[in-house]
Amino acid sequence: MNEFNNFTKNFKVTNSIVQLLVGGLINLEGKEWSKSRGSLNPIFYVEKLKQMVPAFQLSCAEIMNEWNNLASKDGSCVVEMVHYLESYTSKVLSKALLATDHSKDQRIYELLKEMSIMAKQTTQIVYIPGAKYWPTKENRRAKQIMSELKILFMERINDKTNAIKERRTKGDNFFDVILELDQVAEAHGIKNVDDVLGQLKLFYFAGFESTSMMLVWTMILLSIHQDWQQRARGEVFQVFGDREPDYEGLSQLKVVSMIFNEVLRLYPSVVELSRLVEQETRLGENIVPADTLLMLPIMMVHRNPEYWGEDANEFKPDRFVEGVIKATKGKNAYFPFGWGPRVCIGQNFALLEGKVMMANILRTFSFELSPTYTHAPYVVLTLQPQHGAPIILRKLN
Numbered sequence: 001m002n003e004f005n006n007f008t009k010n011f012k013v014t015n016s017i018v019q020l021l022v023g024g025l026i027n028l029e030g031k032e033w034s035k036s037r038g039s040l041n042p043i044f045y046v047e048k049l050k051q052m053v054p055a056f057q058l059s060c061a062e063i064m065n066e067w068n069n070l071a072s073k074d075g076s077c078v079v080e081m082v083h084y085l086e087s088y089t090s091k092v093l094s095k096a097l098l099a100t101d102h103s104k105d106q107r108i109y110e111l112l113k114e115m116s117i118m119a120k121q122t123t124q125i126v127y128i129p130g131a132k133y134w135p136t137k138e139n140r141r142a143k144q145i146m147s148e149l150k151i152l153f154m155e156r157i158n159d160k161t162n163a164i165k166e167r168r169t170k171g172d173n174f175f176d177v178i179l180e181l182d183q184v185a186e187a188h189g190i191k192n193v194d195d196v197l198g199q200l201k202l203f204y205f206a207g208f209e210s211t212s213m214m215l216v217w218t219m220i221l222l223s224i225h226q227d228w229q230q231r232a233r234g235e236v237f238q239v240f241g242d243r244e245p246d247y248e249g250l251s252q253l254k255v256v257s258m259i260f261n262e263v264l265r266l267y268p269s270v271v272e273l274s275r276l277v278e279q280e281t282r283l284g285e286n287i288v289p290a291d292t293l294l295m296l297p298i299m300m301v302h303r304n305p306e307y308w309g310e311d312a313n314e315f316k317p318d319r320f321v322e323g324v325i326k327a328t329k330g331k332n333a334y335f336p337f338g339w340g341p342r343v344c345i346g347q348n349f350a351l352l353e354g355k356v357m358m359a360n361i362l363r364t365f366s367f368e369l370s371p372t373y374t375h376a377p378y379v380v381l382t383l384q385p386q387h388g389a390p391i392i393l394r395k396l397n
């Protein structure tokens, strides 16, 4: 599996709604991909991420205020985590990465969510070639959504292009990089406005739900495992005391990192990957014929006792105490962010924004599951709790 060039992305052959949802980098291959990836990588360098922490903190503070108000009467309240954590990751994405106005972006996230639910529904039925052209209710709705999204994205692109022309922007956020069309279009693997739209759709979509789900599962698991909740809280107070979370402190949060690793092992936001083998390829002892579609079941590998031991299904963040390589004993058995050159570009961004949120929650509230919570993980492109995640928050004294 390490001969990456033999295993290409296969969006040509998957669900037509997924095809509409993701574009840009994730759909490119070969030289076009490396050009595009090379130009986008610097947006996620440590120096850039450090500068984003205040924006993460600001978005957190808004939510903490809201929860504090809700809990003001008797010190506790029940909140639906899916709602708030999606709101956090979408705010962070708009403010920190795209440098856009989140309140205006709200509709974009709603539409992307509706599309992902539709994509889930259409994967449940047998695929019939040409079916995407039938005038079904879903196909008509998908078309409507895509035209509305196109209008909304074009508004963002025009605003940004004007800001760049008038030099009202710093020019180093995601949006500015992909919009340097005139100067470096070729170098970025971008040929026309549809390419820009593709990149935008991908970053809005890939950036918000996967991270919010990592946080939702973290809240659920730490509600169940109160001992780990206390250990994480102890670490947060030890590192930050009364001061606001900053980049240096966040990188010292070892227990929180172990918890995220374990959450993503048991409940990976992306449960499987697929690759198309375009040419006949040897895979271990097997010969895979050309044009074979391979599925990589991330979640099953993450829970396989052969790699993780008899306690594979148990929540034990301690297994990551000496890092991922020790935990997997050097085997390729852990890939919540994919692997190889196509590994998730937003991995460090996601973990950092996750740590900011957890640091804020842990130092303000203790939490437990509401009795109305029902454990029912299911996949809607990302792995989600089917009946939501109602959590009781109690203000710390």
Ligand code: HEM
Pocket (backbone or CB within 6 Å): 025, 026, 027, 037, 097, 202, 203, 206, 207, 208, 210, 211, 214, 268, 269, 270, 273, 274, 335, 336, 337, 338, 339, 341, 342, 343, 344, 345, 346, 347, 349, 350
């Ligand atoms: C916990 C959060 C996240 C998880 C679990 C996750 C998971 C993944 C996985 C498994 C892949 C590989 C897909 C494949 O190889 O087919 C991937 C790719 C990608 N992710 Fe993420 N992701 C997360 C957050 C983010 C964020 C925050 C962003 C953007 C801000 C992002 C942007 C992307 C992009 C653009 C790719 C395609 C990379 C390429 O093909 O070169 N992801 N992600």
